[in-house]
Amino acid sequence: MPDTTLNDVNSESGAYNYAYLDEQTKRMIRRAILKAVAVPGYQVPFGGREMPLPYGWGTGGIQVTAAIIGRDDTLKVIDQGADDTTNAVSIRRFFAKVADVGTTTRTEEATVIQTRHRVPETPLRDGQILVFQVPIPEPLRMLEPRETETRTLHALSEYGVMQVSLYESIARHGRISKAYNYPVLVNGRYMMSPSPIPKFDNPKLDRNPALQLYGAGREKRIYAVPPYTPVKSLDFDDHPFEIETWEQACAYCGSKTSFLDEMIVDDDGQRLFVCSDTDYCQERQEEQRQAEQKK
Amino acid sequence: MNGPLLSTRGVTKRFGGRIACQGVSFDLWPGEVLGIVGESGSGKTTLLNCLAGRLMPDEGIVSYETASMGTVDVHRLSEARRRLLARTEWGFVNQDAREGLRMGVSAGANIGERLMAIGARHYGNIRQTASDWMERVELDLDRLDDRPTAYSGGMRQRLQIARNLVSEPRLVFMDEPTGGLDVSVQARLLDLLRGLVDRFHLSAVLVTHDLGVARLLTHRLMVMQGGQVVEEGLTDQVLDDPHHAYTQMLVASILPV
Numbered sequence: 001m002p003d004t005t006l007n008d009v010n011s012e013s014g015a016y017n018y019a020y021l022d023e024q025t026k027r028m029i030r031r032a033i034l035k036a037v038a039v040p041g042y043q044v045p046f047g048g049r050e051m052p053l054p055y056g057w058g059t060g061g062i063q064v065t066a067a068i069i070g071r072d073d074t075l076k077v078i079d080q081g082a083d084d085t086t087n088a089v090s091i092r093r094f095f096a097k098v099a100d101v102g103t104t105t106r107t108e109e110a111t112v113i114q115t116r117h118r119v120p121e122t123p124l125r126d127g128q129i130l131v132f133q134v135p136i137p138e139p140l141r142m143l144e145p146r147e148t149e150t151r152t153l154h155a156l157s158e159y160g161v162m163q164v165s166l167y168e169s170i171a172r173h174g175r176i177s178k179a180y181n182y183p184v185l186v187n188g189r190y191m192m193s194p195s196p197i198p199k200f201d202n203p204k205l206d207r208n209p210a211l212q213l214y215g216a217g218r219e220k221r222i223y224a225v226p227p228y229t230p231v232k233s234l235d236f237d238d239h240p241f242e243i244e245t246w247e248q249a250c251a252y253c254g255s256k257t258s259f260l261d262e263m264i265v266d267d268d269g270q271r272l273f274v275c276s277d278t279d280y281c282q283e284r285q286e287e288q289r290q291a292e293q294k295k
Numbered sequence: 296m297n298g299p300l301l302s303t304r305g306v307t308k309r310f311g312g313r314i315a316c317q318g319v320s321f322d323l324w325p326g327e328v329l330g331i332v333g334e335s336g337s338g339k340t341t342l343l344n345c346l347a348g349r350l351m352p353d354e355g356i357v358s359y360e361t362a363s364m365g366t367v368d369v370h371r372l373s374e375a376r377r378r379l380l381a382r383t384e385w386g387f388v389n390q391d392a393r394e395g396l397r398m399g400v401s402a403g404a405n406i407g408e409r410l411m412a413i414g415a416r417h418y419g420n421i422r423q424t425a426s427d428w429m430e431r432v433e434l435d436l437d438r439l440d441d442r443p444t445a446y447s448g449g450m451r452q453r454l455q456i457a458r459n460l461v462s463e464p465r466l467v468f469m470d471e472p473t474g475g476l477d478v479s480v481q482a483r484l485l486d487l488l489r490g491l492v493d494r495f496h497l498s499a500v501l502v503t504h505d506l507g508v509a510r511l512l513t514h515r516l517m518v519m520q521g522g523q524v525v526e527e528g529l530t531d532q533v534l535d536d537p538h539h540a541y542t543q544m545l546v547a548s549i550l551p552v
Contacts, residue, residue, distance in 0.1 A: 156375045160412025167407055168400045170418055171440050236418040 019066040019099040025049055029067035029222070033213060036224035041186030042154070043137050048220035052094075057087055059217025061114050061133035062094070068129060068213070069095060069112055074102045076110035081118040081259065081276035088116075105279050117180075119201040121258045121280035124210035126227065132195045134216040137223065139183045139193035159191050162234060170239055179244070185232045186225055194231075200243045200259045205231040248273040253284035298360055300325050300466060300498050301346065306355035308341050315341040316522045319355070325465075328492060328499045330513030330530060332506060332545065338522040339502040340470055346500060347387055347468045348377050362465065382409050386459030390471035392451035395458070396443045402429065402454050403439045409462040428457040433487060449480035453487065460491065467499045473508055485511050506549055510534055518542045 017023065025047075032046035051059040069075065075095050079088040083105040091114060092103045104110050107122040114131040124130060140150045143161050153159065162183050169177045182199035186192045194205060195214060205212065205225060212225040225231060235241040249256045251272045258280060260273040275281035299322035306319040316338035323329050331339045344350040346357055348369045357369040362384060369377065381387070389395040396405055406425040407415070415421050422439075429436055432453040443451050452472060459467060472488065473481040489512060492499060503509055509516055509530060516533045518526040518541065526539040537543045 152374075156378060158378065158412065160408055163411035163416070164397070164400060164404050164408050167411065167418065167421065168404045171401050171403055171422075235416075237416050238419050 016098055019069055019095070020052075021049060021063065021066045026067040029063055032222045033064065033067065033224065036213070036222050037211070037226050039190070040225055040229050041190030041192040041223060043221040043223045046220055046222050048217050051217065053090070055218040056135060058091060058114070058116060058133040060215030060219075060222075061116070061131050061217075062091060062215075063217060064131050064213050064215035064222060065091075065095065065112060065114050066099070068131075069099050069101055071100055073099075073111045074104050074109055075099075076104050076107065076113045076279075077115070078113065078118055078120065078277075078279075079116045081120075081261075082278045084278060106283070107279055117196050117198075118259070118276060119197055119204045121255075121275070121277040122283070123204075124208055126209045128210040130208075130210050130212045132197075132212065132214040134193070134195040134214045134221075135218070136181075137193055137214065137216040137219050137221040139181075139191050154190060157189060157191075159185070162191060163236075166234060166236065166239075170236070176235065176239060176241075182241075183234050185234065187229050188232075192223065192225075192231075198244065198259060199233065199241075202231070202233045202241070203243065207231075246273060250275045250281060253281045253288065255281070255284060298366070299323055300327075300360050301357070301500070302359075303346065303357045304355055306342065306345050306352045306357060308338075308345055308350060308352045314338075314522045316345070316519070319517075319524055321517065321524075321527070323466075323498055323500065325498055326496050327515065328497075328501060328513045330509040330516045331500065331502045331519060332504060332509050332516060333519035334504060334545075337519040339504075339519055342519070343468055343470055343500060343502050347385065348372075348381065349387075359466070382412055383462050384465050386462075386464040386467035388452075388455055388459055388467065388469040388472045390474045392443070392448070392455045395455045396451060398443050401440045401442055402434070402446070405443065405454060405458045406461050408458065413462065424461060428461050431460075431491070432457045433483075449476050449484060452476065452484060456488070456491070460495065460497075463495065465498060467497055469499060469501045471503055471505075472501070473503070473505065481508075488512060506534060506545065518545065 029046055032044045036042065036044045049063060051062055053059060075092060077088040077092040079085040082088065095101055096103050107120040112129045112131060116133045138150055140153060140162065143165055144150050166176050180198050181193055181196045182202055184192050184194055184202060184205065194202060207228050207230060209227050211227055214223045233241040246260045250258060250260060251274050253275060255275055258275045258277060261276045263272045263274060265272050301323040304320045307317045308315045319342055331342065333339050341350065345352045351370055358366050359369050360366050403422055403425040406428050407421040410421050410424060426436055426439060429439055434450060434453055443454055446454060473484055476484065485508060501513055513530050516527065516530045517524050520541045526533060526542045533542060534546055537546050
């Protein structure tokens with residue numbers, strides 16, 4: 001739960017307010033979040049602040065997290081599915097320091113999960129919040145550069161142009177080649193960019209029990225998908241939406257259902273496929289070890 | 296349907312103190328092609344933009360007889376309704392095809408855009424319709440997946456026409472559709488347009504400065520000078536027996552070949 005006590009200074013962080021941002025800013029962001037939740041998929045402008053990390057590293061996500069986090073929360077941060085990359089580690093340590101929260105790498109234990117580019121493989125539950133870091137919130141941006149025009153298109157739900165881009169993709173490549181940031185229609189109304197998650201994760205957005213919040217720091221927009229909201233990936237009747245599949249299984253945990261990263265392991269071009277979600281992979285390996293010990 | 300398709304009364308548009316067009320009134324009947332001729336700067340294009348709801352006139356009304364909603368005042372419609380009208384019942388052919396086309400996507404996608412905008416979601420069907428229209432406007436089917444950037448000027452203009460007609464509009468606004476094309480290409484395009492107008496029973500408002508184009512395509516003609524309509528009547532009548540001094544000058548200045 002958010003902690004709104006003024007001048008609540010963490011002993012370790014010295015002069016900083018609780019969760020880094022001042023209370024007025026957090027209140028402003030919470031108002032934007034409430035509006036975003038009330039109008040699923042609609043991009044709410046907010047007064048984005050400078051954060052102690054560069055644009056493109058998660059300034060939007062970190063502001064949303066700062067506005068909603070409280071001492072009772074447990075935070076998990078992932079970057080491309082991994083808990084142990086530089087970006088994930090520093091954001092986790094940042095909040096441990098300025099917000100005095102517990103951190104975890106386990107999806108089930110977390111109450112707030114800030115993510116870049118993945119939705120965890122472990123199904124989320126009621127009460128969890130997934131915070132996405134978004135580079136380009138406007139799904140129509142590459143098709144229509146004018147902000148006034150894209151807003152009009154959203155207002156009148158004129159989304160034919162997005163379908164045109166999918167048509168073009170099939171005409172050019174024989175299939176819808178868009179593999180990440182695959183456009184979705186939220187609650188049958190607003191076209192939304194699901195941030196650069198692989199399209200593999202799109203079905204997980206649909207009717208997810210967790211609250212999804214999206215923060216774009218550079219573009220200063222917040223949008224949201226409330227729990228159990230329908231999210232539909234665009235497609236054609238004769239070219240339905242499909243997710244990626246692999247012939248291989250994860251080299252570590254043997255999963256055939258998770259999103260796999262391809263790694264080149266030596267100079268001879270030897271390749272290895274492993275789960276992109278490190279927590280999911282480790283959990284499975286742990287289970288397998290325990291099962292073997294029982295034997 | 297008994298009334299005129301498009302009806303304007305006293306349409307006036309000023310840009311600051313400058314009058315672009317003043318007190319224009321006319322009726323356009325179903326199946327009729329109305330030409331607007333006049334020299335550059337006489338307010339033809341401004342008038343066309345006012346008719347098509349792209350510009351708000353300062354005075355006057357433009358009413359349109361829709362297929363299903365009865366007669367509407369084009370400038371009092373909500374923006375959503377006006378845009379819907381513009382991409383279903385209307386077409387707009389620009390002089391510069393680059394303004395009317397999406398240059399970044401293939402010809403097929405350009406033709407299919409209106410279909411997708413009104414809810415078509417079957418790739419095969421959209422592509423089939425696009426192919427049919429490529430043929431109708433005499434474009435090579437091999438070029439269906441090429442971008443308009445790889446098209447010549449005349450081909451772009453054909454593509455623009457196909458893109459507009461795919462939704463089977465009832466009324467098409469054309470702004471110098473043959474401007475900037477060489478003469479032989481112009482002739483083929485005019486031939487094509489005449490065929491399409493006939494075949495689909497289109498009504499059209501055609502702006503041009505080329506009296507030859509007007510003679511070939513239009514039934515009725517309005518001559519504009521300095522924002523005013525100085526003469527109007529049946530095309531042949533106006534061109535063969537011009538009354539107004541300006542029209543006489545226009546007709547006299549056609550180069551004999």
